[in-house]
Amino acid sequence: MVKYVFVTGGVLSSVGKGIVTSSIGKMLQARGFKVTAIKIDPYVNVDAGTMNPYMHGEVYVTEDGGETDLDLGWYERFLDLNLKKENNITTGQVYRAVIEKERRGDFLGRCVQIVPHITNEIKSRIRSVAADSKVDVVLTEVGGTVGDIEGLPFLEAIRQMRLEEGYENTLYVHVALVPILDVTKEMKTKPLQHSVNELRRIGIQPDIIVARCPQMIDAEALRKIALFGTIPENAVFCSYNVESIYQVPLILDEQGMGDFICKRLGLPERKSNYDEWKRFVEALLNPEHEVRIALVGKYAGLVDSYVSMNEALRHAGAACKTKVRIHHIEAETFEKSPSKVEMLKEFDGIFVPYGFGPRGAEGKIAAIKFARENNIPFLGICFGFQLATVEFARNVCGLKDANSTEIDPNSPHPVIDLMPEQRGIELKGATMRLGAHKIIIKPNTLAHKLYQSEEIFERHRHRFEVNIDYVEKLEKEGLVFSGRSPDGRRMEILELPNHYFFFASQFHGEFKSRPGKPDPEYHGFVKACLDRKLRKAKPEF
Ligand code: GLN
Numbered sequence: 001m002v003k004y005v006f007v008t009g010g011v012l013s014s015v016g017k018g019i020v021t022s023s024i025g026k027m028l029q030a031r032g033f034k035v036t037a038i039k040i041d042p043y044v045n046v047d048a049g050t051m052n053p054y055m056h057g058e059v060y061v062t063e064d065g066g067e068t069d070l071d072l073g074w075y076e077r078f079l080d081l082n083l084k085k086e087n088n089i090t091t092g093q094v095y096r097a098v099i100e101k102e103r104r105g106d107f108l109g110r111c112v113q114i115v116p117h118i119t120n121e122i123k124s125r126i127r128s129v130a131a132d133s134k135v136d137v138v139l140t141e142v143g144g145t146v147g148d149i150e151g152l153p154f155l156e157a158i159r160q161m162r163l164e165e166g167y168e169n170t171l172y173v174h175v176a177l178v179p180i181l182d183v184t185k186e187m188k189t190k191p192l193q194h195s196v197n198e199l200r201r202i203g204i205q206p207d208i209i210v211a212r213c214p215q216m217i218d219a220e221a222l223r224k225i226a227l228f229g230t231i232p233e234n235a236v237f238c239s240y241n242v243e244s245i246y247q248v249p250l251i252l253d254e255q256g257m258g259d260f261i262c263k264r265l266g267l268p269e270r271k272s273n274y275d276e277w278k279r280f281v282e283a284l285l286n287p288e289h290e291v292r293i294a295l296v297g298k299y300a301g302l303v304d305s306y307v308s309m310n311e312a313l314r315h316a317g318a319a320c321k322t323k324v325r326i327h328h329i330e331a332e333t334f335e336k337s338p339s340k341v342e343m344l345k346e347f348d349g350i351f352v353p354y355g356f357g358p359r360g361a362e363g364k365i366a367a368i369k370f371a372r373e374n375n376i377p378f379l380g381i382c383f384g385f386q387l388a389t390v391e392f393a394r395n396v397c398g399l400k401d402a403n404s405t406e407i408d409p410n411s412p413h414p415v416i417d418l419m420p421e422q423r424g425i426e427l428k429g430a431t432m433r434l435g436a437h438k439i440i441i442k443p444n445t446l447a448h449k450l451y452q453s454e455e456i457f458e459r460h461r462h463r464f465e466v467n468i469d470y471v472e473k474l475e476k477e478g479l480v481f482s483g484r485s486p487d488g489r490r491m492e493i494l495e496l497p498n499h500y501f502f503f504a505s506q507f508h509g510e511f512k513s514r515p516g517k518p519d520p521e522y523h524g525f526v527k528a529c530l531d532r533k534l535r536k537a538k539p540e541f
Helices: 017-029 073-079 091-104 114-133 149-167 190-202 218-230 245-254 257-262 275-285 303-319 338-346 363-371 383-396 446-451 468-476 520-533
Strands: 003-010 035-041 088-090 137-142 168-176 207-211 236-239 289-297 324-332 351-352 376-382 401-405 413-418 433-443 457-463 465-468 479-482 491-495 502-505
Touching: 003 017, 003 149, 003 190, 017 035, 017 073, 017 137, 017 168, 017 236, 017 245, 017 257, 035 114, 073 236, 073 303, 073 465, 088 091, 088 114, 091 114, 091 149, 114 137, 114 149, 137 149, 149 168, 149 190, 168 190, 190 207, 190 218, 207 218, 207 257, 218 236, 236 245, 245 257, 245 275, 275 303, 289 303, 289 338, 289 363, 289 446, 289 520, 303 324, 324 520, 338 363, 351 363, 351 383, 351 520, 363 376, 376 383, 376 520, 383 401, 383 413, 383 465, 383 468, 383 491, 413 468, 433 446, 433 468, 433 491, 446 479, 446 491, 446 502, 446 520, 465 468, 465 479, 468 479
Parallel strands: 003 137, 003 168, 035 088, 035 137, 168 207, 207 236, 289 324, 289 351, 351 376, 376 502, 401 413
Antiparallel strands: 413 465, 433 457, 433 479, 479 491, 491 502
16 A cells, blocks of 8 residues: 655745655655655646746756656655656646546536546546555655645645545645744744644644754744644654755654654654765765866856756765865856956866856856866856857857857857757747757767766757757867767767866756766766866876
8 A cells, every 4th residue: 555645835935845855755765665756836837847947946857858846856866766757746737637638528517626626637646656656655745835826726635635545544744934033032833833724724634744943943842833733742843954955864864753654654663774875975064175166157046046956066076075166157247247257267167057048158158268278177068068069169160150049040150059850849848859868978088988888868958959060070170079869960978188177968967966876977077176176187087
């Protein structure tokens, strides 16, 4: 019998539900149970693909090409899973499916309603993930905050699941903020109490409450939360501030949360094993070195825009016993005042991330040029790969005004152009080249050294690519395309053999990076930054 854990949030969003959900998964995995995780996003978009990362955080791409909420990234990193599109359920998907059924005539004669038709669709989606993944426990996180209008059908669906699956097979975890007042330093539980009331009004009584508080909650706050939440004190846990997010499962488990959950769900009692996880956390928290990396992007204002990249850099850092300090720099800085690019000298590495559209593109190109000319380790991802090609075409091959047609549709040298199969596509949702595709690695290249393989699978999300008509010219001048699609026509990796470390990929290695298993391109980059800082003549791989 599969068990269901539902996680809701109160008081405000971004309270750390995703991390708590991932941590519950980790606690269960540490005891040998198989888990999967679902994120429910109550917005009406069918998927996250059409949303601006600046507003909503990055779009996380799954192996099967789903454009999903960034919480799936946390689940995958914490639980070392490859999730599917279906693990992210949105209002858009649910309504689309129900309306399609209505048009087909599946409900002939009936009035189609939120209860039961929408709620049935939600439940059947959760159950179908459970059936597909063959796990012991399915974690389902309901995005947003209890009380949001959009969330109601989802809460109603999970309420019904208790009736249908049984008390012993379902568990409600409510995560809510407990702020500390500046002046009196008091921990305030009232907002949390209100959010529990809101949940009850819908018919859900939480089994566990996780207080998100800057510090470990005191006895008084704990007592109040238990009393007003109508749960025993040993069902209240606290997710307090820690140095690294990866410590959260450990601090919650120390408070007894793992054992409590297993007991409550009637899972066999087992000792937890965190050996590997702890090794990674130790390495992360006790670095011997430090590197400073300039991330030249355009969504620098919101850290969540680059969350997988930041994490991939951290995983790589832990593997090199190195603290990676990431400095977000707005690419437009170098457009407004070109001489400012000199500030990049102070960094051990330059990183140009994914991106869309012309804003900041010239600034990124200036940063790439600086990295190339000054032998500073460089890593470019997706748009960063495309702009590195543009920079090389302009400044080494002498192709004046070379560009991507995404930026300048009339460029005389469109070295980056729309992929042929993208021409004529007008619908914007889920129409990019998405998900994992095979890449063939050229022997005796840096790529080969890093990946130790002649064939890799990496995740993509793009519409543009290197224009095959320019490949010969670019390679003649010294750029090496060391990774290509199996038919050889799609450029996937570029590198400069005469540079200390100059590497870029059309794909996104960050989506496959895991704690303790850093992604090869990020690992190579951080290692190169460190080696150069330690004044090694060549990076050692
Ligand atoms: N805008 C570019 C494209 O669509 C790059 C996309 C990206 O960086 N993910 O091809």
